[in-house]
Amino acid sequence: MPPLKIAIIGAGPVSLTLANIFQNNDISFTIYEAADNFRTSGGTLDLHPESGQLALKEAGLWDAFVKHSRPEADCAKIVNFEGEVLWDENLCKKNDVSEEEKFAGRPEIDRKVLLEILYKNLRSDAITFGKRLDCVVSSSIYDTKYDLHFADSSREAGFDLVVGADGAWSKVRMLLSDIKPQYSGISMVEVNCSDIHANLWLLEFVGAGSMFSFGEARAVFAQRQGDGGLRVYAALRVPGDFVETCGIDWEDKDVAREELVERYFHDIHDDLKRVTLDCKDELMPRALWELPVGFTWAHRSGVTLIGDAAHLMxxxxxxxxxxxMTDALVLGREIVAAVRGAKELDDAIKEYEKEMFPRAEENAKETAEGKECHFSKDGAKIVADMMREHHVPG
Ligand SMILES: Cc1cc2nc3c(=O)[nH]c(=O)nc-3n(C[C@H](O)[C@H](O)[C@H](O)COP(=O)(O)OP(=O)(O)OC[C@H]3O[C@@H](n4cnc5c(N)ncnc54)[C@H](O)[C@@H]3O)c2cc1C
Structure with a gap:
């Protein structure tokens, strides 16, 4: 087979995982990323052994993950709105554990660190920054190829394969489907404390990993970050225009934080109010969007989607x-097989989509159930009971 011309749109964690798998197998590709340079932000992500961790192994980055991830942060505390601690893994942590045991759960890694590991391993010209895709169109010259049109009016022509890894509002998806993300019913206000060690109460209350509190239509989550910070999400089941119309001036973060707690969380336990109020650094409100559970598209030669572009949850x-990251693993293996002549490119993409659609649907269902449970009256008790049931005593 002559060398394939491959474009990957977006430089998020999923795209960069696929890129590393391609690079390890001498498959050339170009990533087009909308941002002007490599930017890393976002909270902590937990990578599971059978999916995210497996993909990192395939990408040749397992040792880097072991070095930089935080298995000790895989530690949950569940508190109900009355302040009662229903489950606390800080109290049952084992000390002497093998590496296998350490990574068998859901070790955390900061999104920033994960992106850096993935990015630094790539050849220096792998990503073209400042290229916001406008649309993908059938090539004006070659029958079976595609051209990319960018927001800066530039164009790149003649791709055999375009992989959309461009997240929630994917432009590549528009070539495959008319379906757009829908509002999930939940909006969250994120607040930060950049140095949790400067606030001993916060350190003690949250513990080594995450603290979760759920109840009817509301939730408070706190997550320790690898850089010594704490990120707290105060989440609400509210209409989709809440952030714009609730009347809180988000620009004035000190007033906004107080007003948010006073208006929407005044009746919960003081500790849960304090965990939000003590995070006085950054503040960011956002609505959460999702693709419908079971979202698929009719196969089209030479174009496919991975990550949030394919199954935003x-x-x-x-x-x-x-x-x-499992999408990246499965698609990567399929494309390697096609490049080595074991199958046609089109069959490789079909095989990937056949495997991915039911896997994504199953995870989207689990996520939808999680959302219902977390924002229900007995949410904290249900989750604590579930964790107790699955807990293997040390
Ligand atoms: C608060 C929160 C907590 C989360 N916690 C977890 C967790 O603990 N565990 C977990 O598994 N998942 C978690 N997730 C989900 C996880 O963050 C996403 O699934 C993941 O980031 C998706 O990665 P991606 O590479 O597909 O897309 P993204 O990370 O969205 O990356 C897409 C990239 O494409 C670029 N792009 C977008 N449009 C264009 C364009 N037109 N042209 C060129 N480039 C473009 C963007 O700039 C970006 O770099 C969480 C999500 C949120 C919001």
């Missing part, structure tokens, strides 16, 4: 990036 099962 809310974070209420903590699986989004894991499902996406």
């Amino acid at each position: 809310t974070p209420f099962a903590g699986v989004g990036v894991n499902v996406g």
Whole structure:
């Protein structure tokens, strides 16, 4: 087979996983990323053994993951709105554990660190920055190829394969489907404390990993970050225009934080209010969007989607990036087989989509159930009981 011309759109964790797999197998590709340079932000992600961790092994980055991930942060505490601690893994952590045991759960890694590991391993010209894709069109010259049109009016022509890894609002998806993400019913306000060690109460209350509190239509989650910070999400089941119309001035973060707690969380336990109020650094409100459970598209030669572009989900099962990195693993293996002459490129893409659609649907269902449970009256008790049931005593 003559060398394939491959474009990957977007430089998120899923795209960069696929790129590393391609690079390890001497498959050339170009990533087109909308941002002007390599930017890393976002909270902590947990990578599971059978998905995210497996993809990193395939990408040749397992040792880097072991070095930089935080298995000790795989430690949950569940508190109900009355302040009662229903489950606390800080109290049952084992000390002497093998590497296998350490990584058997859901070790955390900061999104920033994960992106750096993936990015630094790539050849220096792998990503073209400042290229916001406008649309993918059938090539004006070659029958079976595609051209890329960018927002800066530039064009790149003649791709055999375009992989859309361009996240929630994917432009590549528009060539495959009319379906757009829908509002999930949940909006969250994220607040940060950049140095949790400067606030001993916060350190003690949250523990080594994450603290979760759920109840009717509301939730508070706190997550320790690898850089010594704490990120707290105060989440609400509210209409989709809540952030714009609720009347809180988000620009004035000190007033906004107080007003948010006073208006929407005034009746919950003081500790849960304090965990939000003590995070006085950055503040960011956002609505959460999702693709319908079971979203698929009719196969089209030479174009496919991976990651959030293919199956955007809310974070209420903590699986989004894991499902996406598995996409990278499965598609990567298929394309390697095609390049080595074991199958046609089109069959490779079909095989990937056949495997991915039901896997994504199963995870999207689990996420939808997680969302219902977390925002229900007995959410904290249900989750604590579930964790107790699955707990293997040390
Ligand atoms: C609060 C929160 C917590 C989460 N926690 C977890 C967790 O614990 N575990 C887990 O598994 N998942 C979690 N997720 C989900 C996870 O963050 C996503 O599934 C993951 O980031 C998807 O990666 P991606 O590479 O597909 O897309 P993205 O990370 O969205 O990357 C897409 C890239 O494409 C670029 N791009 C977009 N449009 C264009 C364009 N037109 N042209 C060129 N480039 C473009 C963007 O700039 C970006 O770099 C969480 C999500 C949220 C919101």
